Amino acid sequence: xxxxxxxxxxxxxxxxxxxxxxxxxxxxxxxxxxxxxxxxxxxxxxxxxxxxxxxxxxxxxxxxxxxxxxxxxxxxxxxxxxxxxxxxxxxxxxxxxxxxxxxxxxxxxxxxxxxxxxxxxxxxxxxxxxxxxxxxxxxxxxxxxxxxxxxxxxxxxxxxxxxxxxxxxxxxxxxxxxxxxxxxxxxxxxxxxxxxxxxxxxxxxxxxxxxxxxxxxxxxxxxxxxxxxxxxxxxxxxxxxxxxxxxxxxxxxxxxxxxxxxxxxxxxxxxxxxxxxxxxxxxxxxxxxxxxxxxxxxxxxxxxxxxxxxxxxxxxxxxxxxxxxxxxxxxxxxxxxxxxxxxxxxxxxxxxxxxxxxxxxxxxxxxxxxxxxxxxxxxxxxxxxxxxxxxxxxxxxxxxxxxxxxxxxxxxxxxxxxxxxxxxxxxxxxxxxxxxxxxxxxxxxxxxxxxxxxxxxxxxxxxxxxxxxxxxxxxxxxxxxxxxxxxxxxxxxxxxxxxxxxxxx
Numbered sequence: 314x315x316x317x318x319x320x321x322x323x324x325x326x327x328x329x330x331x332x333x334x335x336x337x338x339x340x341x342x343x344x345x346x347x348x349x350x351x352x353x354x355x356x357x358x359x360x361x362x363x364x365x366x367x368x369x370x371x372x373x374x375x376x377x378x379x380x381x382x383x384x385x386x387x388x389x390x391x392x393x394x395x396x397x398x399x400x401x402x403x404x405x406x407x408x409x410x411x412x413x414x415x416x417x418x419x420x421x422x423x424x425x426x427x428x429x430x431x432x433x434x435x436x437x438x439x440x441x442x443x444x445x446x447x448x449x450x451x452x453x454x455x456x457x458x459x460x461x462x463x464x465x466x467x468x469x470x471x472x473x474x475x476x477x478x479x480x481x482x483x484x485x486x487x488x489x490x491x492x493x494x495x496x497x498x499x500x501x502x503x504x505x506x507x508x509x510x511x512x513x514x515x516x517x518x519x520x521x522x523x524x525x526x527x528x529x530x531x532x533x534x535x536x537x538x539x540x541x542x543x544x545x546x547x548x549x550x551x552x553x554x555x556x557x558x559x560x561x562x563x564x565x566x567x568x569x570x571x572x573x574x575x576x577x578x579x580x581x582x583x584x585x586x587x588x589x590x591x592x593x594x595x596x597x598x599x600x601x602x603x604x605x606x607x608x609x610x611x612x613x614x615x616x617x618x619x620x621x622x623x624x625x626x627x628x629x630x631x632x633x634x635x636x637x638x639x640x641x642x643x644x645x646x647x648x649x650x651x652x653x654x655x656x657x658x659x660x661x662x663x664x665x666x667x668x669x670x671x672x673x674x675x676x677x678x679x680x681x682x683x684x685x686x687x688x689x690x691x692x693x694x695x696x697x698x699x700x701x702x703x704x705x706x707x708x709x710x711x712x713x714x715x716x717x718x719x720x721x722x723x724x725x726x727x728x729x730x731x732x733x734x735x736x737x738x739x740x741x742x743x744x745x746x747x748x749x750x751x752x753x754x755x756x757x758x759x760x761x762x763x764x765x766x767x768x769x770x771x772x773x774x775x776x777x778x779x780x781x782x783x784x785x786x787x788x789x790x791x792x793x794x795x796x797x798x799x800x801x802x803x804x805x806x807x808x809x810x811x812x813x814x815x816x817x818x
Contacts, residue, residue: 325487326363327480327510330356333473337364337452341407345444346468348453348460353644354511355473357454361409364452370407373398375415395436402440402449411454417461437464476510478502484510488517489525497528503578504532505540506685507644512539540615540645543638554608556728557601558754559721563594563712567605570710571687575613575647588647589709592689596714599755602691605714606651609689613649618642621653635670639686646685656692671702717754722746725754729761735768735781745785756792763788 326334333349337360340347351357358374365372382393394416401408410416417433441463444451453460458470476484482498502508516539524534554564554572574581574588581587594602610617618638642648652671671688690708692698702708717725723746730736737745749757764784771778 325483326360327356327476327483329473329477329480330360333471334360334363334367336471338367340469340471341368341450341452344467344469345449346441346451346453346464348455348458348464348468348470349473350455350458350470351473352456353475353507354509355476356510357473358411359510360473361411361452361454364407365409368407368450369405370409370450370452371401371405372409372411373401374411378416391432391436395439398440398451399443402443402447402451405449407450407452409452409454413453413455413460414457417455434462437461440464441467475507476502481508481513484513488514489520490517491522491525493525493531495527496525496531499582500528500578501531501535503581505535505645507646508535508539509644515539536614541641542610542615542617542619542645543641544610544617544619546611546614549607549610551611552604552607553611554605556608557604558724558728559717560601560714563601563605563714566710566712567592567609571609571649571689572612575616575649588685588687590687591708592687592710592712593695593703593708594689594691594712594714595695596693597716597753598693599753600714600716601754602714603653604754606653606689606691609649609651615645616648618645618648618650619653620650622657632670642686647687648685649687649689651689651691653691654693655690656694656697672707716751717757719746719750721754722749722752722757725757726761729758735764735784737781737785741782745782748786748789752792760785760788760792763791767791 333351337347337349349357349360351360361372364370378394378397381397382390385393398408398410440451443449451464453464453468458468458472459465460468478498481502485493485496485498516535519538520534523530525531554567557564570589571592574586577586594605596602606617606619610619618641620635620638639650642650690698690703695703703711723742726737726742726746726749730742749760752760764781764787767784767787768778768781770776
């Protein structure tokens with residue numbers, strides 16, 4: 314007795330997916346090649362699978378192609394692909410090839426110089442000629458419309474944009490096994506407009522009814538389980554903007570132009586708020602620029618992405634890493650891409666690639682898909698930055714972090730001394746603050762740490778402890794001596810270089 318064949322469950326596409334599906338069906342009657350262009354995991358495979366059923370066609374994924382090609386010599390891959398598709402086209406009126414961008418990158422030389430230049434194009438031309446002669450149809454699933462010649466020039470393209478509110482609602486309600494009627498889908502879409510169908514599907518596996526009790530609970534779940542930054546907040550020193558003193562105007566401008574437009578989506582909709590697309594933080598080292606980045610990382614969570622000294626220019630993977638971080642920032646938009654000490658990245662005048670790439674990114678922020686990414690740059694020396702990078706229009710907000718004045722230094726000292734040993738009276742704090750003129754917040758942290766170490770040395774050695782203020786005065790003198798050594802170091806090292814001595818011959 315034959316067992317009935319299990320029927321494939323009917324897939325209910327979202328409104329945008331259904332629109333793309335209908336256009337592909339329509340275009341397939343008008344052209345031998347149709348490209349379904351979908352960036353990211355928005356349902357490309359789902360649409361192609363449903364097209365397979367609708368058109369009685371044959372779906373081919375990477376696994377099927379690999380099975381046909383794994384025994385071939387590396388210099389036969391182009392012919393192997395052409396043969397596989399040719400045989401499939403011969404037996405089906407409609408052939409649907411998924412993930413074509415991966416095939417294209419491997420065989421066309423996008424991942425390096427191919428062993429046999431242009432052979433991949435020859436294989437595509439052979440396939441195209443067969444399609445013309447046979448009246449068959451090829452439907453390509455790709456991440457872009459650029460699929461290689463001659464298919465590209467002869468293809469009708471259907472693009473699937475990012476999910477809209479109606480798509481989001483449809484996919485969540487169809488994928489989650491419990492009611493989601495209480496969710497504000499417009500608010501969710503504003504929080505993460507680039508959410509993909511794949512992310513929604515993955516979230517469905519671990520979500521509980523409590524996670525969709527209301528919109529805030531759902532957003533919290535997405536923040537903790539679905540959206541990821543390239544910054545591990547557990548490894549970043551816990552700090553907030555309130556912990557910074559002496560840069561009150563900087564903090565206020567960040568609240569106005571960055572934080573509130575990110576956090577208050579209700580005001581974004583009601584008042585038309587928009588974060589600045591380019592922000593420059595500049596000032597002497599130790600004045601809080603990097604600390605601002607740490608504070609924003611904790612406050613914004615998955616919306617914060619970092620490029621710093623760990624991404625080294627001139628290396629083989631540099632631009633790949635930069636682009637990868639930027640693409641993740643776009644996927645989690647609205648988001649901040651924080652480029653720390655960007656002036657150091659431009660010290661090598663020969664390194665023009667990063668400069669041009671950043672210009673392209675900043676200019677690209679004007680586009681609809683990128684407008685919710687804010688690029689924040691920090692620099693100690695703005696004179697080393699390319700003028701075109703910081704011109705008005707690209708960098709919309711300039712914020713200077715200055716050396717803390719007396720009141721700010723007193724506040725920093727009080728904050729650092731609270732609940733610690735070596736406490737000072739109010740008069741001693743004032744006297745200490747006067748001694749620290751010209752020091753940064755970072756310097757003050759060091760002085761207080763050094764003072765404790767000096768005190769600890771006396772305790773360890775059994776010396777009679779001094780008055781607390783004496784340890785702080787000693788730490789300041791120690792810092793100034795160190796600074797003097799650093800200032801003389803260039804002259805000292807220059808005088809002792811072998812090349813600096815005249816030859817006796």
